[in-house]
Amino acid sequence: MSSAYLIGAQRRTGAASFTGIEAATGKALDGDFAITTADDIAQACALAGAAFDAYRETTPEARAAFLDAIAAALEARAEAIVARAMLESGLPQGRLNGELGRTTGQLRLFAKVLREGDWAGAIIEPALPERQPLPRPDLRARQIAVGPVAVFGASNFPLAFSVAGGDTASALAAGCPVVVKAHPAHPGTSLLAGEAIAEAVAACGLPEGVFSLIQGPGNDIGTALVANPHIKAVGFTGSRGGGLALIAVAASRLEPIPVYAEMSSINPVLLFPAALAARAEDLGRAYVGSLSLFAGQFCTNPGVVVALDSPDLDRFLGAASEALKGVAPQVMLTGGIAAAYARGIETLSGADGVAVLAAGPDGDAQCGAARLLAVDADDLLSNPALTHEVFGPSSLVIRCKDAEQIVAVLEGLEGQLTATLHIDEADYPLAAPLLPILERKVGRILANGWPTGVEVSRSMVHGGPFPATSDPRTTSVGAMAIHRFLRPVCYQALPDALLPDALKAGNPLGLPRRQFD
Structure with a gap:
C-alpha cells in the first residue's frame, strides 16, 4: 500500500506511485x-x-x-x-x-x-454631506x-x-x-x-x-x-x-x-579598497565559508565578487584559495542538482578569460566540489552569460580596472536578491555613487556581512527585480x-x-x- x-x-x-531517494547515495528509500x-x-x-x-x-x-x-x-x-x-x-x-x-x-x-x-x-x-462643490460619501476600505x-x-x-x-x-x-x-x-x-x-x-x-x-x-x-x-x-x-x-x-x-x-540570483559582493587593505585574509576565509555553506545551495549564495584589481585583492584571493582547497565535497540536494552544478562549472571554467583559482576535492556523483574562479571585467562585459547562476559551492571574482568599470559591471547584472558591501569609512566616497544602482538591482543591501543569513522579521525583504523574483x-x-x-x-x-x-x-x-x- x-x-x-x-x-x-x-x-x-x-494506483501509481513513486519512491523517495536518499540524497547521499541516490538509492531508493523504503516506502x-x-x-x-x-x-x-x-x-x-x-x-x-x-x-x-x-x-x-x-x-x-x-x-x-x-x-x-x-x-x-x-x-x-x-x-x-x-x-x-x-x-x-x-x-x-x-x-x-x-x-x-x-x-x-x-x-x-x-x-x-x-x-x-x-x-x-x-x-x-x-x-461629508456639506462639502462643496460636491458632497463626499462614506468611504471605507x-x-x-x-x-x-x-x-x-x-x-x-x-x-x-x-x-x-x-x-x-x-x-x-x-x-x-x-x-x-x-x-x-x-x-x-x-x-x-x-x-x-x-x-x-x-x-x-x-x-x-x-x-x-x-x-x-x-x-x-x-x-x-x-x-x-x-x-x-x-x-x-x-x-x-x-x-x-x-x-x-x-x-x-x-x-x-x-x-x-x-x-535566480548571484548576489554580488563588493570589496572596497580600504576594507581589503585592513582585512583581506579574514575576508577571503569568511567568503569561502559563505559560498560553500551547505554546498552553496542557498538562493543568497555569494556567486560573484566585484573588486578593483590590486595587491590587496591578491591577498584576498590567496586566503580564499587556501581556504577553499580544504572544503570537502558535500552531498547536494538531488542527483539532478549535482549534475547541473557539474555542467555549470564545466561551462563557466571553459569560457574565455575565466581562470580556476582553486578547487576543493572532488567527490562522487552526488556531491558538489567547491570552485573559485576569476575573470577580468573586460572579458565579463563581453560575455554577460558568465553571470548566470551556477547553483552550488562556487563563485566568480571579477577584477575591475577602475570605478567606472565597477559601474559597468553592476549595470550589466540582472536583478538580484542581495548585494553586499565590505567597506570601511574611507570607502564611503567610492560606495555612495553605487547605492542608487544597487537599489535598482536588488531587494536587500547589506554591509560587512554575508548574504547567506536571512532574518525572518517585519522589515526583511527577500525579493528583487527579475529574475530574482517575478514581482x-x-x-x-x-x-x-x-x-x-x-x-x-x-x-x-x-x-x-x-x-x-x-x-x-x-x-x-x-x-x-x-x-x-
Whole structure:
C-alpha cells in the first residue's frame, strides 16, 4: 500500500506511485508515495474554493490560533520530520533542526502579525454631506484574501520554504486556503508536515478545504494545479525555468493570476579598497565559508565578487584559495542538482578569460566540489552569460580596472536578491555613487556581512527585480509576505449592518484603523 496524499481531510492513495531517494547515495528509500490523480487535484482545488469565503472571514485571532497550532503540531513531530529530511535532502541534523525552528518561528510571527492588525489596512473616510462643490460619501476600505493559493515546495529548504513554509504561512494568515505541491525530492518529509497542518485544521474546527497536499514527480501535476480556475495566486521557489513555466501557465488562463516566483540570483559582493587593505585574509576565509555553506545551495549564495584589481585583492584571493582547497565535497540536494552544478562549472571554467583559482576535492556523483574562479571585467562585459547562476559551492571574482568599470559591471547584472558591501569609512566616497544602482538591482543591501543569513522579521525583504523574483514589489520572507495574498476592497455608503467587522463603527475586531476627516 502506498502512502497517502491529503485531499482536504481525506487520505487518498492512487494506483501509481513513486519512491523517495536518499540524497547521499541516490538509492531508493523504503516506502512508496501515491501520485495524486487529476481528479483529486481538481477536488483539492474545489474544496479550497468552497472553504474560501468561510475561512477568509474567520477572525484574526482564530487564524492566529490556527498558525500557532500548526507550529505546535510540527514540533510534536520534530524527531520524525528531521530524520526523514536528513535522508531525503542530505542536509545535516543541526541545519534541519534550525530550519524547523525557523519554520515554526515564521508561523508564530504571522500569528503576531494577525493579532497586531495592521495587515488589514482598515481606512475610514466619513461622509461629508456639506462639502462643496460636491458632497463626499462614506468611504471605507480594507484588505481581503485573494483566494485559494497554490504553493510549490522548494528543493533547498525542505521545511522553511516547503509544505509549512513561508508561502503557506503567509497565505493562511491572509485568509487563503492552500493547496501545496510537495517537492518530489521530499515526499516523506512533506507528508509528515502536511499531516501536522491537517491536524491543526481539524483541531481548530476549520473547513477541510483550507489545506491539501498533492504529490508526484514531473510537471503535469503542477501545471494542472496552476491551471485550475479555483486557484487565484501561486507561491514558488525554484529554478528560473520552473518559475517561467508556471508564469506561462498562469498567464494563459482565461483568468490570469499572479505567480510570486523566487528564481535566480548571484548576489554580488563588493570589496572596497580600504576594507581589503585592513582585512583581506579574514575576508577571503569568511567568503569561502559563505559560498560553500551547505554546498552553496542557498538562493543568497555569494556567486560573484566585484573588486578593483590590486595587491590587496591578491591577498584576498590567496586566503580564499587556501581556504577553499580544504572544503570537502558535500552531498547536494538531488542527483539532478549535482549534475547541473557539474555542467555549470564545466561551462563557466571553459569560457574565455575565466581562470580556476582553486578547487576543493572532488567527490562522487552526488556531491558538489567547491570552485573559485576569476575573470577580468573586460572579458565579463563581453560575455554577460558568465553571470548566470551556477547553483552550488562556487563563485566568480571579477577584477575591475577602475570605478567606472565597477559601474559597468553592476549595470550589466540582472536583478538580484542581495548585494553586499565590505567597506570601511574611507570607502564611503567610492560606495555612495553605487547605492542608487544597487537599489535598482536588488531587494536587500547589506554591509560587512554575508548574504547567506536571512532574518525572518517585519522589515526583511527577500525579493528583487527579475529574475530574482517575478514581482519586485514583494518579499517571500518576513511579515510583508502576507501582502502578496491580499487585495483592497472599498465600501461606499454601505449601512453599518452590512459592513465587514473590520470596518463597522464599533470596531468589534479591535483593529488599528486610519481615519481621515
